[in-house]
Amino acid sequence: MNSINPIRDYLETSDDPTDSSSHAIVIGSGFGGLAAAIRLGARGYRVTVLEKLDAPGGRAYAYHQDGFTFDAGPTIITAPFLLEELWQLCGKRLEDDVDLRAMDPFFRIVFNDGKTFDYSGDRQRTLEEIRKFNPDDVDGYLRYLTASEKRYRVGFEKLGFKSFDSLWQLLKFLPHLIGLRSDRSVYNLVSRHVKDPHLRQVMSFHPLLIGGNPFSVTSVYSLISYLEQQFGVWSAMGGTGSLVTGLAKLIKQQGNEIKLNSEVDRINVDGQRATGVTLKSGQVINADVVISNADSAWTYRHLIDPDKRKRWTNKKLDKAAYSNGLFVWYFGTEGQYPDVPHHSILLGPRYRELLVDIFKHKKLTDDFSLYLHRPTATDPAMAPDGCDAFYALVPVPHLDANVDWQTHAETFRQAIAERLEETVLPGLSQRIVTSRLLTPLDFQNRLNSFKGAGFSFEPRITQSAWFRPHNRSEDIDGLYLVGAGTHPGAGIPGVISSAKVLDEIVPEPRHARHG
Ligand SMILES: Cc1cc2nc3c(=O)[nH]c(=O)nc-3n(C[C@H](O)[C@H](O)[C@H](O)COP(=O)(O)OP(=O)(O)OC[C@H]3O[C@@H](n4cnc5c(N)ncnc54)[C@H](O)[C@@H]3O)c2cc1C
Structure with a gap:
């Protein structure tokens, strides 16, 4: 190496x-x-x-x-x-x-039942994708985007650049936060507008990208949906x-x-x-x-x-309360997977229950969801000629969980490899030419992250x-x-x-x- x-x-x-x-x-x-x-x-x-x-x-x-x-x-x-x-x-x-470079799609979401959803900045294509799951949710999605924009105007534009170091600042913004029902979670807000369970996952997973549980993080974070639609997703x-x-x-x-x-x-x-x-x-x-x-x-x-x-x-x-931990497997393959987009999310069989296990029970379970990164979809120079670079990122509990990552990391990596091989990367195990791992232990020891959390303090309303x-x-x-x-x-x-x-x-x- x-x-x-x-x-x-x-x-x-x-x-x-x-x-x-x-x-x-x-x-x-x-x-x-x-x-x-x-x-x-x-x-x-x-x-x-x-x-x-x-x-x-x-x-x-x-x-x-x-x-x-x-x-x-x-x-x-x-x-x-x-x-x-x-x-x-x-x-x-x-x-x-x-x-x-602008990403198109932003993400491909692959559900456990094999269905897929391409989430993009192209409004018509996104509405078509929604229609495939539930035509009645098209209007609900548009209403959700309006709700997301309202939260962007307050959460991003008004609160994002303020120091918030006096109680007075907090009191000044409290009426806005109450008006937006910041006590509700992102998932709760999405569910008020969108009925299909698959679509609820598509619209609500974003807080996981910043260490928040969509079921407990304040709905202010739904601003990410508007931010993506308005300013794009780039690489x-x-x-x-x-x-x-x-x-x-x-x-x-x-x-x-x-x-x-x-x-x-x-x-x-x-x-x-x-x-x-x-x-x-x-x-x-x-x-x-x-x-x-x-x-x-x-x-x-x-x-x-x-x-x-x-x-x-x-x-x-x-x-x-600290955010979840992250297990990341970086790997390169001989040969390429041209059908895999730059950003994919592979959801497991459970959503709410899995997040409860990670965030509340601090339990590492056999099922998992993952984010798959394939930068060579955009920039082939990230790998040698004819090869693909990847990483698979799995949210896991932070170090309060009773997991010995030194001994368990390889077993967990194999479980991820099997899942990928069965779904989007057939023949993977024969093609791996380079590999490395990052576990919550590395977040603690290498990056000085308390409890090995991936994103520091969990972004609950009581910690925001x-x-x-x-x-x-x-x-x-x-x-x-x-x-x-x-x-x-x-x-x-x-x-x-x-x-x-x-x-x-x-x-x-x-x-x-x-x-
Ligand atoms: C796997 C992963 C994927 C992510 N994906 C995305 C994404 O796609 N988009 C997005 O917007 N965000 C993403 N995030 C979140 C985002 O990366 C982080 O929130 C952000 O980069 C953290 O930046 P930071 O300024 O807090 O510093 P950090 O990146 O945490 O860096 C802190 C630095 O301080 C150094 N340090 C610590 N202690 C000391 C010391 N005592 N002396 C000297 N140096 C010290 C560390 O070595 C480190 O270099 C992701 C995070 C992870 C872990």
Whole structure:
């Protein structure tokens, strides 16, 4: 197995010790951290991003193995205007660095009974698909989209970029949230408009993409349906890794730096104020502001002394609900499967009951649903000539479940391979030429994710907005949080928005670099 990573070429710049401009440290180079670094750099901060791993991206790390490129995590790009904004802040254009391609269909949903549904941005084709299942649901779907748009106008446009760090903010928006019946779940909202059980699954699975159970996540998250229809679903040529490379390049062009293999051991606090960080190597780096893009629960539990924390105590962190875990199998095949689209979802025999097992009972069951990624459907260069690159992602319980992933991973992989072989990838077992796994244990040990959760805090209404760890730390002055575990939440649009919140709450640099 060979492993190279071209992203690193963009990173190494020299830190100028004579530069006395205000210094911001960003811990972690996930999408949230990279976006935060760009925004702070654009405001005149000298920025140092400190990343534990040997390449940036976090969950969006790219593995290069045996001629295949595997995006480790995010593959579905929505709300591309949020990315464009980052390029514009640097006086550049996203399209000059990254080639985004529109997905058609957005997803193919394959039900356990063999029926399929192609969900796309083409309204007429989607309505035809709905008609195949239940003609009466066509009007219901259109009404559901209107309901989704209402939630987009409030949840995305009004709430997405606010810091939500005072109760007053929450009270101000409460009437909107009550008016939209945010206490209802996404599944409940869908079911009010759509009757067919298959279609209810098609319209309600989206919260799973950000770690939410459609049966308990607030219906505000149904905004994703409108977001997709209005702004499309995209994929980057070269994979999501090329977006990460593009963002890393912007940071370098701003004269700032990403230090790899630099794990932060603790955030240094004087009184109640963050003064910088100490790396695992023992090196101390001072800063005017510290931004943590590390998982928020991990940040509080492992990087800040307990006696400095009033709100995010270990007890409160232990009691919180965390999103599901993820089991991901990356594999390459000799030969291709041209009938398999870029994004497929294979649903298992159970829907509600399976999610109860994962989210509530924390039980790994024999049946499962999965997302299948085939990037070579869009970009053949993701695999050697004549081959296909894939990943199969299965939602599983996080590490509170009694699963020994070290011994169980291979058994679980085989179950996935069998399912794929019986359904959409015939002859698979004879064709695999490269393979690697990522389990909830890796989310904990590699990505510092508390309980190995795939998406940090579960996005329940009682853990959203003011109730989530704030973007401006409640406990430590000069410490700010971005990423999936803070407001507004997980997913690339969410974590990029969390960085946008910083514009409102991080003070102007006292000594601006370009000021
Ligand atoms: C398999 C998978 C598929 C997904 N698919 C999609 C999708 O298709 N579309 C979508 O929009 N979203 C998707 N998501 C969700 C999305 O990827 C994440 O919500 C988002 O990328 C998280 O970004 P983040 O800013 O929170 O940082 P993360 O990606 O979590 O990165 C945090 C970084 O901090 C680093 N770090 C942690 N601790 C330290 C420390 N002490 N010192 C230094 N560095 C540290 C980590 O190494 C990591 O690089 C997916 C997620 C997964 C896991």
